[in-house]
Amino acid sequence: MTRYLMTRLFYFFLALLVLSVVTFSLNWLFPGDPLTNMSGIRDGQAAYNATLESRAFDSTVIQQYVNYLAHITQFDWGLSLSTGNDVWQDAATYLVVSAELVLLSFALAVLIGLPLGMLAANYFRHNLDKFILTSAMTGYSIPVFWLAQLLILLFAVQIEWLPITGQINPLYAIDSITGSVIIDILLSDSQYKLAALQDALLHLVLPVLTLSSLPSMLLLRITRNQTIEVLQKPYVKAARARGLSQKRLLFKHALPNVLQDVLPQMTFIFGLMMANLVIVEHIFNWPGAGAWLLKAIIERDYPIIQMVLFTLMGLILVLNLLVEIYRGWRFPMTREERYGGY
Amino acid sequence: MSKQSIIVTALTSFLLLSCSEQTQVPEPLQDGLIYCSEGNPESFNPQRVTSGTTVDATASQLYDRLIDYDAVQQSFVSALATDWQALDNGQRYRFHLRRNVTFHDTDYFTPSRYFNADDVVFSFRRWLDSDAPYHSVGGGFYPFFAATGLDQLISQVQKVDPYTVDIILTHPDSSFLANLATDFAIILSKEYADQLASNRQRELIDKRPIGTGPFKFVAFKKDYYIRYQRHESYWRQGPSIERLVFSITPNANKRMLKLVTGECDVIPYPLVSELKSLNRKEIEVRSEVSPNVSFWAFNTQRPPFDDPRVRQALSYAINREAIIDTIYYGNAELAESILPPTSWASSDAELKYHYNPEKARKMLREAGIPRGFKMDIWAIPVQRVYNPNARRMAELMQSDLAEVGVDARIISYEWNTFRRRLSRSEHDTVLIGWYADNADPDNFFRPLLSCAAVASGSNRANWCHNGFDQILYQAISTTDNAQRKQLYHSAQQLLMQQQPLLPIAHSMRYQAQREYVKGVELPPYGGISFRLAGKELPAQ
Numbered sequence: 001m002t003r004y005l006m007t008r009l010f011y012f013f014l015a016l017l018v019l020s021v022v023t024f025s026l027n028w029l030f031p032g033d034p035l036t037n038m039s040g041i042r043d044g045q046a047a048y049n050a051t052l053e054s055r056a057f058d059s060t061v062i063q064q065y066v067n068y069l070a071h072i073t074q075f076d077w078g079l080s081l082s083t084g085n086d087v088w089q090d091a092a093t094y095l096v097v098s099a100e101l102v103l104l105s106f107a108l109a110v111l112i113g114l115p116l117g118m119l120a121a122n123y124f125r126h127n128l129d130k131f132i133l134t135s136a137m138t139g140y141s142i143p144v145f146w147l148a149q150l151l152i153l154l155f156a157v158q159i160e161w162l163p164i165t166g167q168i169n170p171l172y173a174i175d176s177i178t179g180s181v182i183i184d185i186l187l188s189d190s191q192y193k194l195a196a197l198q199d200a201l202l203h204l205v206l207p208v209l210t211l212s213s214l215p216s217m218l219l220l221r222i223t224r225n226q227t228i229e230v231l232q233k234p235y236v237k238a239a240r241a242r243g244l245s246q247k248r249l250l251f252k253h254a255l256p257n258v259l260q261d262v263l264p265q266m267t268f269i270f271g272l273m274m275a276n277l278v279i280v281e282h283i284f285n286w287p288g289a290g291a292w293l294l295k296a297i298i299e300r301d302y303p304i305i306q307m308v309l310f311t312l313m314g315l316i317l318v319l320n321l322l323v324e325i326y327r328g329w330r331f332p333m334t335r336e337e338r339y340g341g342y
Numbered sequence: 343m344s345k346q347s348i349i350v351t352a353l354t355s356f357l358l359l360s361c362s363e364q365t366q367v368p369e370p371l372q373d374g375l376i377y378c379s380e381g382n383p384e385s386f387n388p389q390r391v392t393s394g395t396t397v398d399a400t401a402s403q404l405y406d407r408l409i410d411y412d413a414v415q416q417s418f419v420s421a422l423a424t425d426w427q428a429l430d431n432g433q434r435y436r437f438h439l440r441r442n443v444t445f446h447d448t449d450y451f452t453p454s455r456y457f458n459a460d461d462v463v464f465s466f467r468r469w470l471d472s473d474a475p476y477h478s479v480g481g482g483f484y485p486f487f488a489a490t491g492l493d494q495l496i497s498q499v500q501k502v503d504p505y506t507v508d509i510i511l512t513h514p515d516s517s518f519l520a521n522l523a524t525d526f527a528i529i530l531s532k533e534y535a536d537q538l539a540s541n542r543q544r545e546l547i548d549k550r551p552i553g554t555g556p557f558k559f560v561a562f563k564k565d566y567y568i569r570y571q572r573h574e575s576y577w578r579q580g581p582s583i584e585r586l587v588f589s590i591t592p593n594a595n596k597r598m599l600k601l602v603t604g605e606c607d608v609i610p611y612p613l614v615s616e617l618k619s620l621n622r623k624e625i626e627v628r629s630e631v632s633p634n635v636s637f638w639a640f641n642t643q644r645p646p647f648d649d650p651r652v653r654q655a656l657s658y659a660i661n662r663e664a665i666i667d668t669i670y671y672g673n674a675e676l677a678e679s680i681l682p683p684t685s686w687a688s689s690d691a692e693l694k695y696h697y698n699p700e701k702a703r704k705m706l707r708e709a710g711i712p713r714g715f716k717m718d719i720w721a722i723p724v725q726r727v728y729n730p731n732a733r734r735m736a737e738l739m740q741s742d743l744a745e746v747g748v749d750a751r752i753i754s755y756e757w758n759t760f761r762r763r764l765s766r767s768e769h770d771t772v773l774i775g776w777y778a779d780n781a782d783p784d785n786f787f788r789p790l791l792s793c794a795a796v797a798s799g800s801n802r803a804n805w806c807h808n809g810f811d812q813i814l815y816q817a818i819s820t821t822d823n824a825q826r827k828q829l830y831h832s833a834q835q836l837l838m839q840q841q842p843l844l845p846i847a848h849s850m851r852y853q854a855q856r857e858y859v860k861g862v863e864l865p866p867y868g869g870i871s872f873r874l875a876g877k878e879l880p881a882q
Binding site: 083152156157160163164165166169170171172173175176192195199285287291295 | 368369370371374376560561563564565566567569585587589591596599600602603604605
């Protein structure tokens with residue numbers, strides 16, 4: 001296990017290092033002054049010369065990279081080129097806003113995908129299976145931006161149930177402290193907490209639904225296929241022959257084995273959600289990191305672009321690492337597969 | 343029941359609960375109003391900008407001026423100044439100030455005194471006097487005052503006593519009061535500025551603003567919202583709503599959707615034709631003929647456009663009625679002159695340049711223009727109130743011109759490049775326009791067609807006519823309106839003869855709102871005002 005752990009950690013830090021080299025070289029690939037792209041301080045500003053020194057721009061590229069690493073490990077991503085604010089300070093709330101949206105969508109995706117996938121597998125080749133699979137295929141093929149428009153037209157314009165933009169009606173005057181609207185409402189001293197909470201939940205429905213559509217359908221298909229495969233294994237047949245109920249068979253015997261293969265797909269699904277996050281946040285005016293990144297790209301705010309790219313990709317790497325460690329610990333076979341020994 | 347199904351049931355029931363209890367409108371929504379503005383303000387001080395978006399978010403909400411302009415009565419009315427006199431043959435204006443006017447009391451500033459002459463002197467010196475400590479805060483550019491020449495016109499602002507101020511001009515100028523009544527000539531708090539200066543936080547003056555206006559500033563989140571709270575001790579009738587939010591929504595389609603779903607109460611620049619086709623009775627579309635004009639300017643320093651006959655001939659070649667129908671969908675008025683018909687100085691002159699390709703062709707041959715003559719039409723690449731689609735307009739004109747044997751090429755660059763090359767006079771002709779800042783007719787003539795404007799680059803026709811300049815100068819030197827009207831009539835006559843540009847349309851300005859919103863009128867000049875805003879929600 002130690003060897004497995006060490007190797008995983010080694011690869012993780014290697015990937016992070018490569019990622020930082022990429023973001024570092026972006027400063028040169030973006031047009032303009034590399035130092036300005038990196039620090040957000042323009043030539044002619046008072047702090048320019050000091051920055052020149054602290055970023056080692058009078059020295060070699062290697063030295064500059066080392067200094068860059070030193071800065072980003074202290075979360076110093078420079079200043080925004082459009083607002084002049086410290087990028088990391090601004091980032092905190094944007095990231096929490098997105099985290100709330102992603103976690104809720106992910107939870108919904110798991111709640112939809114896993115049970116339906118197992119249900120479909122249980123009724124393999126029956127009509128129910130065909131129905132679920134067809135719906136999943138349809139859901140899977142609808143592009144996110146189009147689905148968002150359809151949902152808006154149906155639930156907001158036609159039947160007027162749901163709002164379409166932002167986290168909450170701004171008239172509630174809930175101050176953004178953490179970024180997560182639900183936590184912010186609970187922290188606020190507003191006299192209308194319940195109404196505000198209700199409003200915020202209504203605002204959450206459409207973005208969460210849209211963002212979870214693709215991952216839930218993917219999960220559904222993976223779960224179904226894995227379950228079918230597992231259910232045809234000899235040990236399942238043997239268990240069935242011993243008279244185990246189908247329910248016990250599914251949940252006690254098949255599910256853990258299905259999860260073993262579904263789990264690694266989670267990181268892939270998480271990466272996919274990151275890509276869709278940008279679109280969903282833009283469409284629903286969600287004040288999160290995805291919309292922030294898009295805005296920064298349009299405004300060519302390079303310090304922000306670097307920081308958000310690095311953080312989102314870093315998060316995917318972290319999740320990947322956690323899943324691998326969990327698998328290695330929970331399913332020793334994984335370790336054996338990779339290294340032929342414990 | 344398994345754990346999963348409990349969670350699912352709990353989640354669904356909570357959502358259903360949220361959906362079902364919509365009958366009662368919670369209090370914060372009853373006394374608040376959401377305006378979906380089209381962009382971020384650049385600053386919270388209109389002195390420093392000319393963009394309409396910033397003016398909308400600041401001028402009438404946070405601040406007051408010395409005097410206001412009443413568009414209905416077409417006269418100046420008192421605001422922070424109760425009355426005023428012109429002395430010394432119009433070279434000195436004396437303003438008597440209103441007493442007991444309070445500045446905003448916020449969590450970052452508590453005023454200890456009422457508004458007085460010190461605030462007026464401070465506010466004017468901010469843009470007038472390059473030695474004033476606050477002049478250079480935020481860059482030291484005050485484009486409106488530079489463009490109108492107000493910073494050259496005013497020689498001094500003097501405090502006579504705590505409630506009297508004298509403004510001394512270098513020469514008499516009858517457009518002076520009109521410029522004072524614009525959204526840009528707002529009054530700041532000197533006490534707040536002093537407090538910031540002693541804390542070494544001068545730059546905050548335009549970020550956390552303090553004024554005397556009907557709303558006070560609460561918070562601004564770039565790209566998302568600006569929040570305001572009612573100024574409870576406002577000196578005149580204020581709004582009945584308590585909270586005002588500008589929800590920043592640059593996309594026109596999304597603004598319309600948000601109005602439909604009720605997330606906006608009022609929106610600017612709606613997609614009029616699409617909104618009307620939705621046919622919802624709870625949404626009202628309002629319009630106002632606004633003081634703007636779109637025109638086709640000829641670069642009169644380039645042959646053959648230096649010949650008035652050519653300019654007249656080309657003017658006859660354009661079918662402007664068709665343009666009004668296709669580009670403005672009929673939401674505009676055909677322009678007879680650059681001065682809109684709502685101005686007091688507009689003349690009822692007959693429309694001279696009726697569409698007449700026959701006559702145009704004949705006049706072009708007389709002027710010696712060969713068949714197949716090639717020229718450029720520059721079309722602005724952005725949407726403006728006065729011209730929603732200049733490229734399409736240029737295409738229509740291209741086919742009109744082909745009728746009379748002129749081969750026109752359409753040119754369009756990115757907006758900043760476009761303006762730069764335009765001010766270097768690289769164009770043959772250009773489709774552009776003008777939007778007035780104040781009610782004075784002078785605002786349409788001097789910035790657009792005077793010889794001085796050729797030098798400053800805002801005279802798109804590069805047309806410098808000494809006789810015309812003479813008339814404009816006479817017109818601003820007198821305060822007698824009847825005489826001024828006479829002078830502007832002759833100026834318009836001269837323009838029609840010389841035709842340095844062809845006026846095309848005065849377009850309407852639109853705003854859409856939910857029917858329960860009251861008191862949010864479209865002002866003919868300047869930015870939107872929520873001073874009298876209220877809501878009349880249907881009884882529950």
